[in-house]
Amino acid sequence: MEGNYLLILAILIGSLATTVPVFMALFFTGLVGLTFLVGIDPQIVIEVLYRSMDKFALIVVLFFVLCGNIMTTGSIVEKLIKTANVLVGFLPGGLAMAGILACGFFGAISGSTVATVVAIGGFMIPALIKNGYEESFSVGVMTTAPILGVIIPPSISMILYAMVTNDSVEALFLTGFIPGILIMVAMSLYAYIFCKNKGFKTEKRPTLKDVRAVLRESVWALLLPVIIFGGIYSGLFTANEAAVVACFYAFFVEIVLHRDMKLRDIKKVIVSSAVTSATLLVIVAGASVFGEYLTFEQIPDKIANAVVANIQTPWVFLLAVNVLLLIIGMFMDIISATLILTPIFLPLLAKFGIDSLHFGLLMTINLGIGYCTPPLGVSLYISGAVVDRDLLYVSRSVLPFLAIQCVLLLVFTYWPDLVLMLPRLIYGYAG
Numbered sequence: 001m002e003g004n005y006l007l008i009l010a011i012l013i014g015s016l017a018t019t020v021p022v023f024m025a026l027f028f029t030g031l032v033g034l035t036f037l038v039g040i041d042p043q044i045v046i047e048v049l050y051r052s053m054d055k056f057a058l059i060v061v062l063f064f065v066l067c068g069n070i071m072t073t074g075s076i077v078e079k080l081i082k083t084a085n086v087l088v089g090f091l092p093g094g095l096a097m098a099g100i101l102a103c104g105f106f107g108a109i110s111g112s113t114v115a116t117v118v119a120i121g122g123f124m125i126p127a128l129i130k131n132g133y134e135e136s137f138s139v140g141v142m143t144t145a146p147i148l149g150v151i152i153p154p155s156i157s158m159i160l161y162a163m164v165t166n167d168s169v170e171a172l173f174l175t176g177f178i179p180g181i182l183i184m185v186a187m188s189l190y191a192y193i194f195c196k197n198k199g200f201k202t203e204k205r206p207t208l209k210d211v212r213a214v215l216r217e218s219v220w221a222l223l224l225p226v227i228i229f230g231g232i233y234s235g236l237f238t239a240n241e242a243a244v245v246a247c248f249y250a251f252f253v254e255i256v257l258h259r260d261m262k263l264r265d266i267k268k269v270i271v272s273s274a275v276t277s278a279t280l281l282v283i284v285a286g287a288s289v290f291g292e293y294l295t296f297e298q299i300p301d302k303i304a305n306a307v308v309a310n311i312q313t314p315w316v317f318l319l320a321v322n323v324l325l326l327i328i329g330m331f332m333d334i335i336s337a338t339l340i341l342t343p344i345f346l347p348l349l350a351k352f353g354i355d356s357l358h359f360g361l362l363m364t365i366n367l368g369i370g371y372c373t374p375p376l377g378v379s380l381y382i383s384g385a386v387v388d389r390d391l392l393y394v395s396r397s398v399l400p401f402l403a404i405q406c407v408l409l410l411v412f413t414y415w416p417d418l419v420l421m422l423p424r425l426i427y428g429y430a431g
Contacts, residue, residue, distance in 0.1 A: 004033075004037045004297075005299070007037075008029055008033050008293070011028070011029045011032060012026070012029040012290075015028060015029065022283060022286070022333065022336045023282040023285065023286035024286065025286070026283075026287050026289065026340070027286035027289050027290070029290055029293075030286070030289035030290035031045055033290075033293035033297070034289070034292060034293050034296065037293075038296050038297065040296070045292075048289055048292045049285050049289065051288070052284055052288030052289075053281055053284060055163055058163070058281065059243070059244075060154070060169070060239055060240050060243045061156050061159055061160070061277065062273070062277040063243035063244050063246070064109075064154050064156060064243050064246070065111075065112070065115075065156070065273050065276050065280075066269070066270065066273040066277075067109060067243065067247045067250050068109065068110030068112055068119075069269045069276075070250040070251060070254060070261070070269055071106070071110065072115065072118070072119045073254070073261055073265055073269050074253075074260045075254070075260040076109075076221040076224070076254065077102075077106060077120065078123075079217060079218040079221040079222075079258075080102050080105040080218065081098065081099075081102045081120070081123060082214050082218060083102075083105070083215065083218045083221075083222060084097075084098040084099070084101035084105065085098040085102075085203075086206050086210060086215075087101065087211075088101060089203045090202055090203050090204065090205040090206060091192060091202065092192055092195045093188075093191035093192045093200065094202060094203060095124075095127065095128055095133065095203070096137070096138070096141050096142075096188075096195065097188040097192065098124075099120060099141060099145060100141065100145045100148075100184050100187050100188050100191070101184065101188070102120050102124070103116050103120050103142075103145040103148045103149065103184075104152055104181075104184050105222075105225070107148040107150070107151070107152040107155075107180070108153065108154075108225040108228070108229075109154075109225055109246065109250075111149065111153075111154040112150065112156055113146050113147055113334070113368055113378075114146075114149075114371070114379070115149060116146035116149035117142070117143065117146035117149075117371075117378075117379045117382050117383065118382060120142065120145075121142040121143065121145075121146060121379075121382065121383055121386065122382070122386055124138075124142045125138050125142045125383060125386045125387060126386065128141075131201070132201055133195070133200060134198070135387060136396070136397040137195075138387075139384075139387055139389070139394055139397040139398075140397035140398045140399070140400060140401050141187065141191060143379045143380060143394060143398050143401075144187070144379075144398050144401035144402060144405065145184075145187060145401075146371070146379060147183070147369060147371065147372065147405065148180050148183060148184065150334065150367075150368045151176045151179055151183065151361075151364060151365060151368060152176050152180035153173035153174070153176050153177065153229070154173060154228065154239065154242075154243070155173070155176060156280075156335070157334045157335065157363075157367065157368075158172050158173060158176065158364055159239075160284070160338050160339060161338050161342055161363065161364070162360070164339065165342060165356050165360065167356055167357055167360065168427070169239045170232055170233070170238070170427075171423040171427050172357050172360050172361075172423075173232070174422035174423045174426060174427075175357050175358065175361040175422070175423060176364070177422055178418060178419065178421060179361060179412050179418075179419065182408055182411075183404075183408055186404050186408060187401060187404055187405075190401070190404055220253045220258070221253070223249075227242075227245065227246065227249055233426060280335055283336055284335075284339060287336060287339035287340055288339075290340065291339070291340070291343050294343060294344070295343070299344070301347055303344055303347075303348075314352040314353060314354055317348070317354075318354070318362070318413050319413075321345070321362070322362065322366060322409065322410075325337075325341075325362075325366035325367060326366055326370070326373070326406075328341070328370070329368075329369055329370020329371075329373060330373045330374065330375065330377070331375070332367075332370070333378070334367040334370065334371070337367050337370075338363065338367065341363070345363075355420060357419075357420060357423060358416045358419050358420055361412065361419050362413055365409050365412065369402065369409070372401075372402060373395075373402070374395045377395075380394045380395060380398070
């Protein structure tokens with residue numbers, strides 16, 4: 001039996017090492033395990049593929065991807081950056097703080113780190129350098145701040161986590177608000193101290209008239225997250241319906257009010273979103289086949305028993321999981337890792353008395369940090385391309401900000417009441 005497990009592990013790692021696409025590696029490994037080692041009829045694999053994609057929660061992912069693409073095509077992103085800049089741009093490090101705040105605004109709509117680093121980082125890094133900020137500092141702050149895209153709701157990875165655990169998506173979203181705000185505050189404080197000590201120039205303090213003008217110009221963009229969260233938590237519509245409402249609203253604002261998106265751009269935006277969504281769907285399908293094999297072999301339960309036999313306390317378990325997830329995040333994207341690892345960790349949570357919503361937030365942050373860690377951190381390559389720098393240079397630039405995020409990660413790990421405060425307050429959540 002152990003020989004079979006080693007064979008499956010060798011196939012999976014070998015496939016990934018030879019640059020086979022993740023979804024194919026997961027599908028092929030699961031197929032071999034189910035048909036040759038378990039002896040399941042291959043037709044069942046087809047049923048597993050269909051069942052994995054026949055889930056209503058995946059519609060939310062599709063529409064939030066579409067919403068993010070609408071914003072980057074139109075001018076909503078530019079207006080969000082303008083708003084952030086007028087609010088904090090006059091402080092020491094204000095432009096960097098504006099970039100962090102803009103990542104928070106954008107993350108509250110798109111649900112994606114990659115979309116955030118492309119939309120905000122691609123604009124802000126050159127702007128910071130042009131305004132006299134050190135290149136390494138500019139690259140570091142705008143490579144790591146987009147992690148807010150998966151922490152501040154809506155978050156695509158949280159949606160997939162809730163799909164696996166059957167947790168309430170709305171309640172899981174609430175766990176991301178306080179951690180997201182604290183990360184923004186901590187990174188902004190570091191930017192303020194760093195830039196004040198370096199004597200970087202600051203912008204002129206805006207007049208009340210300037211603030212009003214920017215807010216008036218950006219009001220339609222700023223209303224988007226208000227509509228999403230106001231609608232969800234007032235009970236007006238569900239998270240699924242909120243994604244659809246957000247897309248129609250974004251289209252209306254960009255085409256009718258801002259008039260920065262032309263009708264001919266609609267097809268391009270929809271096709272681009274469909275391709276991105278299809279990529280996520282095939283990863284979900286591949287992971288489901290691999291997950292089916294794990295379920296047949298009862299591997300999650302066996303791992304749970306082995307872990308419980310060797311780790312006695314929840315705090316040691318959480319520390320070990322944090323380290324493991326940080327390492328996995330260096331090599332695997334957040335979508336694949338969430339779909340593969342959640343079923344494995346789920347049986348352990350009950351044994352150690354760990355709340356699944358709390359753990360979902362921890363998994364999201366850990367794997368989100370993986371976007372900024374070598375060798376496969378996507379954000380590193382995107383930022384490197386913006387400034388034409390290699391992976392080593394960008395990796396060094398992000399270290400101070402990753403240290404801040406890791407310290408806060410420990411706070412969230414061992415202070416679950418902080419993470420669960422909003423779900424308990426709004427839904428009376430008893431976890």
